[in-house]
Amino acid sequence: MKRVALKYCGGCDCTYDRLEYVEKIKKAAEGRIEWVKMDNGRFDTVLMIHGCPVACPEQNLDPGHPWRIISVIDDRVAPEEIIKILLE
Amino acid sequence: MKRIITKEDYVQSLKDQKVIIYYNGQPVKDRSTHPGFVPHINSAAKTYELALMPEYEDLMTAKSHLTGKTISRFTHIHQSVDDLIKKVQMLRLISHETASCYQRCVGFDALNALYMTTYEIDEKHGTSYFKRFEEYLKKIQEENFMLVGGMTDPKGDRSKRPSEQADPDLFTRVVEKREDGVVISGAKAHQTGAVNSHEIMILPTQAMGPGDEAYAIVAAIPLDAPGITMIFGRQTNEERKVEASLDAGNVDFGMVGGEALVVFENVFVPWERVFMCGEVDFCGTLVERFATLHRQNYGGCKGGIADIIVGASALAAQYQGTLNASHIKDKLVEMTHLAETVYSGSVACSALGSKTKSGAYYPDPLLANCTKHNITRHIYEISRLAHDVAGGILATLPFAQDLKNAQIGKYVDKYMKGISGVSTETRMKVLRLLENMTGGTALVESMHGAGSPQSQRVMYQRLGKLQEKMRMAKKLAKVKE
Numbered sequence: 017m018k019r020v021a022l023k024y025c026g027g028c029d030c031t032y033d034r035l036e037y038v039e040k041i042k043k044a045a046e047g048r049i050e051w052v053k054m055d056n057g058r059f060d061t062v063l064m065i066h067g068c069p070v071a072c073p074e075q076n077l078d079p080g081h082p083w084r085i086i087s088v089i090d091d092r093v094a095p096e097e098i099i100k101i102l103l104e
Numbered sequence: 105m106k107r108i109i110t111k112e113d114y115v116q117s118l119k120d121q122k123v124i125i126y127y128n129g130q131p132v133k134d135r136s137t138h139p140g141f142v143p144h145i146n147s148a149a150k151t152y153e154l155a156l157m158p159e160y161e162d163l164m165t166a167k168s169h170l171t172g173k174t175i176s177r178f179t180h181i182h183q184s185v186d187d188l189i190k191k192v193q194m195l196r197l198i199s200h201e202t203a204s205c206y207q208r209c210v211g212f213d214a215l216n217a218l219y220m221t222t223y224e225i226d227e228k229h230g231t232s233y234f235k236r237f238e239e240y241l242k243k244i245q246e247e248n249f250m251l252v253g254g255m256t257d258p259k260g261d262r263s264k265r266p267s268e269q270a271d272p273d274l275f276t277r278v279v280e281k282r283e284d285g286v287v288i289s290g291a292k293a294h295q296t297g298a299v300n301s302h303e304i305m306i307l308p309t310q311a312m313g314p315g316d317e318a319y320a321i322v323a324a325i326p327l328d329a330p331g332i333t334m335i336f337g338r339q340t341n342e343e344r345k346v347e348a349s350l351d352a353g354n355v356d357f358g359m360v361g362g363e364a365l366v367v368f369e370n371v372f373v374p375w376e377r378v379f380m381c382g383e384v385d386f387c388g389t390l391v392e393r394f395a396t397l398h399r400q401n402y403g404g405c406k407g408g409i410a411d412i413i414v415g416a417s418a419l420a421a422q423y424q425g426t427l428n429a430s431h432i433k434d435k436l437v438e439m440t441h442l443a444e445t446v447y448s449g450s451v452a453c454s455a456l457g458s459k460t461k462s463g464a465y466y467p468d469p470l471l472a473n474c475t476k477h478n479i480t481r482h483i484y485e486i487s488r489l490a491h492d493v494a495g496g497i498l499a500t501l502p503f504a505q506d507l508k509n510a511q512i513g514k515y516v517d518k519y520m521k522g523i524s525g526v527s528t529e530t531r532m533k534v535l536r537l538l539e540n541m542t543g544g545t546a547l548v549e550s551m552h553g554a555g556s557p558q559s560q561r562v563m564y565q566r567l568g569k570l571q572e573k574m575r576m577a578k579k580l581a582k583v584k585e
Binding site for chain 2: 027
């Protein structure tokens with residue numbers, strides 16, 4: 017099963033409900049993805065959930081990181097589309 | 105102390121530490137369950153709860169520069185401009201969750217001000233406060249206890265210096281120096297979160313000069329130390345906390361921080377907990393740094409609180425069918441403008457922060473003072489607009505008990521109702537929330553918390569570069585004299 021790390025920004029002033037959106041994404045995955053935290057080293061893709069376009073965690077990433085980063089800054093993309101990208 | 109991780113750990117730790125508190129003339133047996141304190145405990149507990157949630161950990165936690173461990177940001181020493189900005193973002197976030205004061209920023213700011221200043225005291229005087237302070241910092245980062253930043257002395261006759269007061273205890277002072285430590289007497293006023301904290305860091309309240317050495321004292325003191333008594337300050341609508349009905353407005357989190365007078369009567373403090381003792385030449389620097397770090401906060405915490413006031417005002421308008429009126433929309437826009445203005449001040453003073461000799465980062469002091477000064481005005485204006493939008497009902501709403509009353513409940517329900525589809529109780533809850541956040545103690549805190557407006561204006565005189573501005577004007581006017 018595909019392992020994807022889920023990383024949230026700090027959530028200071030979000031423009032949408034991040035948790036609700038992530039629940040929809042997880043539901044759309046239909047069990048095809050194992051969700052892990054970033055301190056679990058066994059993954060190659062990170063889904064970054066940002067509350068706004070500033071996307072703080074992405075800015076703070078080490079440029080030499082080995083992961084494929086999929087970044088979300090709002091809830092406008094259909095959850096099914098996010099899953100499709102993650103599974104590519 | 106056992107490391108505090110969860111809300112439950114925090115509440116249990118308050119129960120375990122036996123402190124002396126008086127509330128309305130009565131000693132408090134168990135502070136962890138006292139209705140006067142529970143809302144403030146809930147607010148502070150939120151800082152522990154959010155730190156454990158993946159969706160907030162980026163702001164709520166940091167990596168200790170001393171141990172490399174993940175710690176609460178409230179015990180962190182700012183290592184970069186990014187840390188300064190994250191502090192402000194964190195405060196706005198927690199305000200969104202509590203709509204009240206969560207109290208831990210004062211101790212946080214005391215830690216940072218002391219880190220910078222003890223380093224420089226040692227550099228000049230050859231003392232060893234910095235090393236001692238680092239050990240204390242490791243302890244608080246590990247145990248995650250709650251620290252009060254104890255700056256404000258009662259001050260008695262404001263026209264006189266500490267050593268000139270008729271009663272020498274009106275400024276907290278060292279009454280005896282012993283081989284193993286010092287003995288402290290005096291008091292600290294308006295101590296936010298004191299009744300639900302574990303320790304207090306006492307700091308000098310103002311710049312001092314020769315003759316004031318006994319008053320130049322910094323020390324970390326457990327609040328259960330013999331000789332400490334806390335007297336809780338009565339807030340606006342204090343009794344509504346006891347009722348715990350919708351009339352409280354913000355039932356879970358109360359109003360501002362819950363302040364207390366903390367009295368020290370011959371309290372012993374061992375030397376390892378003393379971080380300044382007699383160095384009057386650094387009192388001004390320490391006070392200025394603490395004030396700047398604390399004034400930096402206000403666009404974050406009050407900005408977040410203003411967001412809730414805007415939201416509650418819009419709901420109040422919606423429930424009475426006025427949300428689409430153009431003048432209401434315009435007032436909500438103005439409130440949003442003011443909220444974002446105060447927030448931008450906090451972000452700006454953080455973005456222009458700089459590195460001190462100790463390695464810790466420090467916000468721009470002029471911009472930080474401007475930020476707090478705007479709070480003394482804009483929160484009042486935001487509140488005024490909230491009152492305007494909500495209407496006079498904010499001041500004349502019947503009791504929650506009237507709504508429940510078998511005889512008259514039907515009248516309250518009938519005549520307090522707004523649009524269809526929204527219950528009278530819902531409307532009353534939102535109006536009470538607005539009332540709680542926009543009047544009385546909540547407003548006074550915006551005025552005087554982190555220093556009264558005049559203290560910020562004094563800083564403008566010092567930091568405003570007036571001579572440089574005159575020079576620039578002369579150059580453009582092509583005048584010389």
